[in-house]
Amino acid sequence: MSILAGWKCRLVMVALCAASVTAHAEDQLAKVKKAGELVVGTEMQFAPFDFLENGQQAGFNKDLFAEVGKEMGVKVRFIDLPWPSVLPGLEAGKFDMVGGPLTVTKARMERYTYTLPVADATDALLKRASDSSLKQSADIAGKTVGAGKGSAQLDQLKAYVATLPKPPEIREYVDNNQAYADLAAGRIAAVANSMTNIAYVAKQRPETFAVVQPPFGAKVYFAYALRKDADSKPLADAFNAALVKMHNDGRLAALQKKWFGVAMDAPTTMPVPNY
Structure with a gap:
C-alpha cells in the first residue's frame, strides 16, 4: 500500500469513528433538543388526563407537558392513538414517550423507563x-x-x-x-x-x-413511560428534573387540584410497586 493510500485509509477510519461517536452521543434527549419537539403518544379517551373537548385536546397531560416543555425549552406534540397501540408505538420508536399515563407496576418497570409519579392510580x-x-x-x-x-x-x-x-x-x-x-x-x-x-x-x-368506597386495589401511582434503554435515560432525567421543580414551586399541586379536585401524593423518588 502506498503512503498516500495509507493516509486516505486512515482519514476514512477517523471519519467513521467521528460519525460513530456523534451517533452515539445523539441520545433521545439530544434528538428532542435538536428537533425542538417532544413527541408524546397518548389516548385521548382517558379523562381527566387526556380527552377531547369540542374536538380539541384538554386535560391534565396537556397542561403538565406544556410546563415541562417550557422547562426543557421544547414544544410538545401529542399523537392520539387507541390505547392498545400506544405502548407498541413507543417500542417501535414512533414517539419519544407515553403520556397515558401508566400505572407503575413491577412487570412494566422491567420493560419501560418510568418518570416520577404524577398522581394516585389506586x-x-x-x-x-x-x-x-x-x-x-x-x-x-x-x-x-x-x-x-x-x-x-x-x-x-x-x-x-x-x-x-x-x-x-x-x-x-x-x-x-x-x-x-x-x-x-x-x-x-x-x-x-x-x-x-x-x-x-x-x-x-x-x-x-x-x-x-373504599377502593379495592393496592396503592399504586401514575407515571409516564419511555423506552428502557440507555438513550432514553437522559430524557427521563430531564423530565424528572422539571417535575421536581414543579413539585417544589407548587405548579404540580395546582394542576392536580384543577383536574382531580384535590392535590395528591406524588413522591419525588420512585416508590417500589406493590405488584
Whole structure:
C-alpha cells in the first residue's frame, strides 16, 4: 500500500469513528433538543388526563407537558392513538414517550423507563348512582364489570375478582367512554378504573355515577413511560428534573387540584410497586 493510500485509509477510519461517536452521543434527549419537539403518544379517551373537548385536546397531560416543555425549552406534540397501540408505538420508536399515563407496576418497570409519579392510580369501581345493590366492592360478585383492555386496572380487577365467591364476568373496552356509556345504560354493573379517573367522571355526572368506597386495589401511582434503554435515560432525567421543580414551586399541586379536585401524593423518588 502506498503512503498516500495509507493516509486516505486512515482519514476514512477517523471519519467513521467521528460519525460513530456523534451517533452515539445523539441520545433521545439530544434528538428532542435538536428537533425542538417532544413527541408524546397518548389516548385521548382517558379523562381527566387526556380527552377531547369540542374536538380539541384538554386535560391534565396537556397542561403538565406544556410546563415541562417550557422547562426543557421544547414544544410538545401529542399523537392520539387507541390505547392498545400506544405502548407498541413507543417500542417501535414512533414517539419519544407515553403520556397515558401508566400505572407503575413491577412487570412494566422491567420493560419501560418510568418518570416520577404524577398522581394516585389506586383501582376502584364506578357504579350507577341509583344502584343500591352495590355498596362495597365485593358486591360485584356474579355481576358484569367493565375495564380498559390492556390496562393495569384490568389486571388488578382480575386479581381482585379471583378472591370473590362468585367472580363477575369481565367485559374489556378499548374506549373508556364506551364502558361508561354501557354502565349508564345498565348493560354492566360497574367499571374498574383508577380512583383519579372515576372520581372525575362521577364529579362531572353526579346524577348518573357514583364511586364505590373504599377502593379495592393496592396503592399504586401514575407515571409516564419511555423506552428502557440507555438513550432514553437522559430524557427521563430531564423530565424528572422539571417535575421536581414543579413539585417544589407548587405548579404540580395546582394542576392536580384543577383536574382531580384535590392535590395528591406524588413522591419525588420512585416508590417500589406493590405488584
